[in-house]
Amino acid sequence: MLRTLSTILLAMLAVPALAQSPGSDISADRLAIARLDGFAQGLTAADRFSGVVLVAQGDRILLERGYGPIDPRDDRDDPAMITPDTRFNLASAGKMFTSTAILQLIAGGKLSLDTRVGEVLPNYRNRDFREKVTIRQLLTHTAGAGDIDLFGPENATNRAAARSHAAMVALHDDRAPAFEPGSNQEYGNFGFVVLGRIVELVSGEPYEAYLARHIFAPAGMTRTGFADCSDPAADIAVGYASVAGKPVRNCETIPARGFGAGGQVSTARDMFAFVQALRSGKLIPPGLFAQATRTYREFMGLGFFATGYGEGVPAREFRWGHGGGADGINTDIRHYPSTGRTVIVLANRDAPVAHEIANFELAQQGASD
Numbered sequence: 001m002l003r004t005l006s007t008i009l010l011a012m013l014a015v016p017a018l019a020q021s022p023g024s025d026i027s028a029d030r031l032a033i034a035r036l037d038g039f040a041q042g043l044t045a046a047d048r049f050s051g052v053v054l055v056a057q058g059d060r061i062l063l064e065r066g067y068g069p070i071d072p073r074d075d076r077d078d079p080a081m082i083t084p085d086t087r088f089n090l091a092s093a094g095k096m097f098t099s100t101a102i103l104q105l106i107a108g109g110k111l112s113l114d115t116r117v118g119e120v121l122p123n124y125r126n127r128d129f130r131e132k133v134t135i136r137q138l139l140t141h142t143a144g145a146g147d148i149d150l151f152g153p154e155n156a157t158n159r160a161a162a163r164s165h166a167a168m169v170a171l172h173d174d175r176a177p178a179f180e181p182g183s184n185q186e187y188g189n190f191g192f193v194v195l196g197r198i199v200e201l202v203s204g205e206p207y208e209a210y211l212a213r214h215i216f217a218p219a220g221m222t223r224t225g226f227a228d229c230s231d232p233a234a235d236i237a238v239g240y241a242s243v244a245g246k247p248v249r250n251c252e253t254i255p256a257r258g259f260g261a262g263g264q265v266s267t268a269r270d271m272f273a274f275v276q277a278l279r280s281g282k283l284i285p286p287g288l289f290a291q292a293t294r295t296y297r298e299f300m301g302l303g304f305f306a307t308g309y310g311e312g313v314p315a316r317e318f319r320w321g322h323g324g325g326a327d328g329i330n331t332d333i334r335h336y337p338s339t340g341r342t343v344i345v346l347a348n349r350d351a352p353v354a355h356e357i358a359n360f361e362l363a364q365q366g367a368s369d
Contacts (some may be wrong), residue, residue, distance in 0.1 A: 032364035033063045037359050044068045051237070051330075051347030052084055054268035058340045059276070064268065071238040072348065073247060080234070087223060087236045088267045088346035089254075091324025093331040094262035095192050096274070097211050099139060099303025101199045103284045103292055104214060108292060110202050111135055113302070120198045125174040132181045135198070138191040139303040140296050142184065144177030145191035150255050151326065153243050154166060159255055165197040165207055169261065185297050189261035195303075196260020207260065219277035224266035226258045236265055237348035239328020249364065250328040262324055268344045275321075275335050275342050293320035293337075308336075317362065325351035332358040 033055060034160065042048035050068025054061065066082035074080065105111045111120075117138075118130035129143075139141035149155045149171060150162065164167045179186070189298055196207050203210050208226050216224050227236060229251035239250040258264035266274075277283045292302035299307035301320060307318040316338045324331040330347045332354040343361050345354040 002215050022234050027058065029062060032248055034300075034359050037065065037362055039120075040065075040067050040357055043357070049347060049349055049353045049357070050082055051088065051345060051349065051354065052082060052268040054084075054088060054272055054342075054344040055361060056272060056342040061272070062354060065209070069179055070235075070348075072083075073240060082237060082271060082348075085223070085235060085267060087227075087229070087233070087267050088331065089229075089237075089239065089326070089329045090258075090262055090264050090266055090271075090331050090346070091326045091329045092189070092262040093271075093322045093333050094264040094266075094306060095260075095322040095324075096322045096333070097215055097264060098195050098199065098260045099292070100215055100278070100283055101203075102135060102139065102195055102212055103288055103302065105199065105202050106141075107285050111198070112273075113139075117194060119192070119202050121169070121173075124169075126176050128176050129173070129181075134181070135175065135195075136302070137181050138195050140185065140300045141187045141191060142297060142300075143181050143183065144179040144186065145188055145194065146172070146178050146186070147177065147188040148172060148190040148193055148261070150189075152253055156252070163257070164198060165193060165260060168193045169197050185300065192261040193259065199260070208258075209300075211264075214238040215274075215283060218282055219270075220273050221266065221270040223272045224264060227265045229254065229256045237346075239326075240328030250326065253327045255331075263326075266346075268346055271344050271346070272342060273332050275333065278316060279335070314366075317367070323355060325354075330354040334358055339365065 015350050019065055021035055040049060040053050044067040050072055052062060052066050055063040064084045066084055066086055068082055069079040070082055070086060070243060071079060113136040115135045116131060117124055117133045124130040133143040148168060150159050159170060200207050227233060227256055240247045241250040242252040243252060255263055293304050293306050296304040296310060299305055304320045305322050308319045316336060318338065319334045319336045321334040328348055328350060328351055330351040330353055332345045334343045343358050345357045347354045
């Protein structure tokens, strides 16, 4: 542990000094970015991080850099290295695509926040869930929907059999809500599987096709989509899990392909384009998006994290976005409305390293105030 900390500190100290004129925001930004880059380099040298970090101020990208190997277990002398063009599994950060799709259907008058599950899925088996749970509760994780048995080596049979949203819903649609819908909040994946199926039924399009046509294309996200984990392209970062004490490809513990609860693949630049498209109203009407990114309960907006608030917390720390984590995957996408800052960290390592880097960037901003 001491050796790891020493490696990180040495990398930070190695950051070249940057001229800083008094009162210069640009110089302060350069210094903060240099420190962040040094912190990421230190984590990489300590074998804790490999990924991409992107930081932008408004429309201007301040840092976009890859760190470490595409395959952390590639022991060749010259392993393929991560670049800004490397694609990563987004894990739960991909829930934002499902949220955006649902909000688009609401904007189009095809759904409302108060639409109940049974109005779209009349054959949903559990009566309480069918008749009580609303779109609003699914988006805010207050439906009592729970998780889904698709993760871990013990659920390999389910992963092989349930490859569609309809089949995934059928895994648990006989299950009652874990609590009275709306009375509590419990983050989970199954509610977003139900939302993914609702997107298909209301739009009349397969989930993947809907996202490609209504989100990725309008936002200019040319390198975002779906890929089978077991047959990845050379530009997709490789992640690992530990099974019975041995490292294995994380394809053995996570769903093979992205779905309503996440798992799509993307680049940091494409996720920045997504953030910008949301901010500009290109994907969701501004008024509705403002509703979606205010806090409803605890840390949640309408399918977006809306957090960093409370007594004594500076307004500049409020952010919307989403994070994600699974075996060999950690992502953090944040936008700070009061400062215009966007921070995106994509990693093919376990949590919490992406969050550590994003939090370090926030701390640098606080130091420059």
